[in-house]
Amino acid sequence: MKNFNGEILFLDRADINTDEIIPAKYLTEITKEALKPYLLEDLKLNSFDPEKDIEGKKAIITKENFGCGSSREHAPWALEMNDINVVIAVNFARIFKQNMFNNGMLAVELGEKTINDLFNTFQGKKTRLTTKFEESLFIFESGEQRMEVPFTISDFDRSLILAGGWVEYADLHY
Amino acid sequence: MGKTIAEKIFDAHHVDTPSGDIHVIKLDAVFCHEITTPVAINDLVSRGKDRVFDPGKIKAVIDHVTPAKDSKTAEQGKLIREWARRQNIKDFFDIGRNGVCHALFPEKGFVRPGYTIIMGDSHTCTHGAFGAFAAGVGTTDLEVGILKGVCAFHYPQTIKVTVTGELQKGVYAKDVVLSIIGTLGVNGATNKIIEFTGPVIDKMSMEERMTLCNMAIEAGGTSGVCYPDMVTVEYLWDFIKEDYSSKEEALKDFQKWQSDSDAVYTDELTHDVSSLKPLTTVGYKPDQLKTIDAMGKTKVDQVYIGSCTNGRIEDLRAAAQVLNGKKISADVRGVLSPATPQVYKQALKEGLIDIFMDAGFCVTNPTCGACLGMSNGVLASGEVCASTTNRNFNGRMGKGGMIHLMSPACAAATAITGYITSEDKIQ
Numbered sequence: 001m002k003n004f005n006g007e008i009l010f011l012d013r014a015d016i017n018t019d020e021i022i023p024a025k026y027l028t029e030i031t032k033e034a035l036k037p038y039l040l041e042d043l044k045l046n047s048f049d050p051e052k053d054i055e056g057k058k059a060i061i062t063k064e065n066f067g068c069g070s071s072r073e074h075a076p077w078a079l080e081m082n083d084i085n086v087v088i089a090v091n092f093a094r095i096f097k098q099n100m101f102n103n104g105m106l107a108v109e110l111g112e113k114t115i116n117d118l119f120n121t122f123q124g125k126k127t128r129l130t131t132k133f134e135e136s137l138f139i140f141e142s143g144e145q146r147m148e149v150p151f152t153i154s155d156f157d158r159s160l161i162l163a164g165g166w167v168e169y170a171d172l173h174y
Numbered sequence: 175m176g177k178t179i180a181e182k183i184f185d186a187h188h189v190d191t192p193s194g195d196i197h198v199i200k201l202d203a204v205f206c207h208e209i210t211t212p213v214a215i216n217d218l219v220s221r222g223k224d225r226v227f228d229p230g231k232i233k234a235v236i237d238h239v240t241p242a243k244d245s246k247t248a249e250q251g252k253l254i255r256e257w258a259r260r261q262n263i264k265d266f267f268d269i270g271r272n273g274v275c276h277a278l279f280p281e282k283g284f285v286r287p288g289y290t291i292i293m294g295d296s297h298t299c300t301h302g303a304f305g306a307f308a309a310g311v312g313t314t315d316l317e318v319g320i321l322k323g324v325c326a327f328h329y330p331q332t333i334k335v336t337v338t339g340e341l342q343k344g345v346y347a348k349d350v351v352l353s354i355i356g357t358l359g360v361n362g363a364t365n366k367i368i369e370f371t372g373p374v375i376d377k378m379s380m381e382e383r384m385t386l387c388n389m390a391i392e393a394g395g396t397s398g399v400c401y402p403d404m405v406t407v408e409y410l411w412d413f414i415k416e417d418y419s420s421k422e423e424a425l426k427d428f429q430k431w432q433s434d435s436d437a438v439y440t441d442e443l444t445h446d447v448s449s450l451k452p453l454t455t456v457g458y459k460p461d462q463l464k465t466i467d468a469m470g471k472t473k474v475d476q477v478y479i480g481s482c483t484n485g486r487i488e489d490l491r492a493a494a495q496v497l498n499g500k501k502i503s504a505d506v507r508g509v510l511s512p513a514t515p516q517v518y519k520q521a522l523k524e525g526l527i528d529i530f531m532d533a534g535f536c537v538t539n540p541t542c543g544a545c546l547g548m549s550n551g552v553l554a555s556g557e558v559c560a561s562t563t564n565r566n567f568n569g570r571m572g573k574g575g576m577i578h579l580m581s582p583a584c585a586a587a588t589a590i591t592g593y594i595t596s597e598d599k600i601q
Contacts (some may be wrong), residue, residue: 015360017565019565019568019569019570020567020568020569024546025547027546027548028209028246029246030212030216030250031213042568042573065361065394066471069565070565071270071295071298071311071316073213073312076312088299091361091364092224092364093394094364095311099312099313099315100252104240153191154194156194156196156326159192166315167318170318170322171322173192174189
C-alpha cells in the first residue's frame with residue numbers, strides 16, 4: 001500500500017482540471033518520472049506557487065469536481081511522482097477518481113461542510129494528515145489542533161488499494 | 175420497471191459485479207491513440223503481458239501530434255506503430271490515413287448501436303451518438319481493456335434531456351450542447367449518462383448528434399447517448415448492408431437499444447431551444463456562457479476550426495458558406511484542420527478548401543494538435559482564440575491564452591471581422 005500520510009497542500013478552488021494538474025504539452029513524456037517537475041504548473045489560484053508550495057507535501061485537500069476535463073492518467077501520475085498519493089475533496093470528476101484508485105491511490109470525498117471546516121481550521125497552517133486505512137479514519141493535526149474524520153470508500157475501491165491497482169485486481173479475477 | 179438504453183447495454187455485457195453497483199462489462203471495442211496508449215504498452219511489456227484480448231476489436235490511430243513535431247512525439251508514434259504491427263492490429267491509422275479519433279472511427283463504421291467502447295480519451299463519449307455506451311478512461315483502464323477486454327463502471331444512472339422547439343437559423347448543435355452544459359453545470363452529470371432525446375434530436379444528422387454527445391464530458395457525464403434510428407441506419411448502411419436484408423430490418427434490430435417509456439432516470443429535463451441564440455464561452459469553464467451578440471467587440475488573434483467536436487464535413491460547409499467570397503481580418507490567423515482525410519477530400523471536391531484558402535485560412539492536416547495546445551496552432555500568452563473545440567480551460571491551447579468556444583459558422587464570421595461575431599452580421 002502507498003503512503004497516505006504527511007503534510008497537506010490546501011487548494012482552495014473548485015473545478016481544478018487535469019490541464020491545470022499537468023498541461024498537455026507534457027503528455028509527450030512516456031515515463032511517469034518525467035512528469036514530476038510540472039505538477040500544477042498551470043493552476044490558476046491566487047498566492048499559489050508550484051515552485052515553492054508543493055515540496056514536502058503528501059496530500060491535497062480541495063473543493064468540488066477536482067480532476068475534471070481530460071482523461072489523462074498523467075494527472076495522478078504527476079501527483080504520485082511527487083509522493084502525493086491522497087486527494088481529499090468535496091467530489092471528483094469520474095475518470096480522475098477512477099485513475100487514482102486504479103493506481104492504488106486514495107481519492108476520498110468528504111461532505112462540503114467537513115471540507116469547509118478543514119479549510120477554516122487548518123488552511124495556512126502546517127498541517128499533517130495521518131490515514132488509518134483499516135479504520136477508515138483521517139487524523140488532521142496542526143500544533144494543538146486535531147480533528148478526526150471518518151471516511152467511506154466503496155468496497156471495490158478498497159480492494160483496488162489493497163491489490164495495488166486495477167491491473168493487479170483484473171489479472172487475478174478476469 | 176423499464177430500463178434505460180445504458181442499463182440495457184450494461185446488462186447485455188455483464189461479466190461481474192465485484193461489489194455494490196460496480197459492474198465489470200465486456201468491451202466491443204477498445205480505441206487507442208498515441209498519447210495515452212504508450213505507457214500502457216510499456217507497462218504490459220514490463221509485466222511480461224505484451225498481448226491483446228482481440229486484435230480485431232482494437233482500433234488505433236496517431237492523431238494528437240501528427241506528423242511528429244519532435245523526438246518525443248516521434249517516439250510515441252513509433253511505440254504505438256510497432257505495437258500495432260506486433261499485435262496484428264489491422265485497423266491502425268498512421269499518417270496519410272489518420273484523423274481525429276472521434277471523427278475517424280465512426281466514419282470507418284467501427285461504432286454500432288449497443289456497443290461498449292473505451293478509449294484513453296475523455297471525448298470518447300462522442301460515440302454514444304450511435305446508441306452505444308462509450309466512455310473515456312485513464313491509461314490503467316485502457317491497459318486492462320487491451321489485455322482483458324473488460325472495464326469496470328458504476329451501473330449507469332441517466333439524466334434524460336428532452337430537446338424541444340425549433341432551432342433558429344444560425345443556431346447549431348454546438349449551441350444546443352453549450353446551453354445544456356450551462357444548465358447542468360460542469361459537474362452536473364458526473365457519474366451519469368446524458369441521454370439526448372426529443373424532436374430536435376430526431377431531426378439531427380449523425381454529425382450533429384456526435385457534436386452533442388462529444389461535450390457530455392464537459393458536464394462531467396460518463397457518456398452521452400442518442401437512440402439509434404433511421405438516421406443511424408443510413409449513416410452505417412455501407413458497413414452493415416451484408417448483415418441485414420433491408421434498412422427497415424436494420425432499424426428494427428437497432429431499436430432494441432432504446433429506453434423504455436417507464437425507465438427510471440435520476441433527473442429529467444426539457445430543454446426548449448426555440449429562443450436559443452448563438453453562444454460562446456467566457457472565462458475558463460465551458461458552463462460560463464454568453465450570447466455571441468453580448469460579447470461586444472471582443473477581439474481575437476486566432477480562429478480555429480476543427481476537432482472531434484466540430485471538424486466534420488457539415489461543420490466545414492457551415493463555416494465555408496459564411497466565408498464564401500470574403501477575406502478574413504488581417505489581424506486574425508485562421509487555422510482549419512479537417513478532422514479526417516475523408517472530410518478533407520470531400521471538402522476539396524465541394525470547393526470548400528478553395529473558399530477557406532481564398533479567405534486567408536491556413537489548412538492543416540487532420541490532427542487534434544491545436545485543441546490541446548500540442549501543435550498546429552498553439553497560442554501565445556495574452557492571445558485570444560475563437561475555437562470550435564470543446565474546452566476553454568486556462569492554458570488549454572497555450573499558456574496564458576484565452577479560448578472562446580463557438581460553432582463553426584460563428585468562428586468563420588469572427589475570422590472575417592476580427593472580433594466575436596455571429597454569422598447573421600456578415601452580409
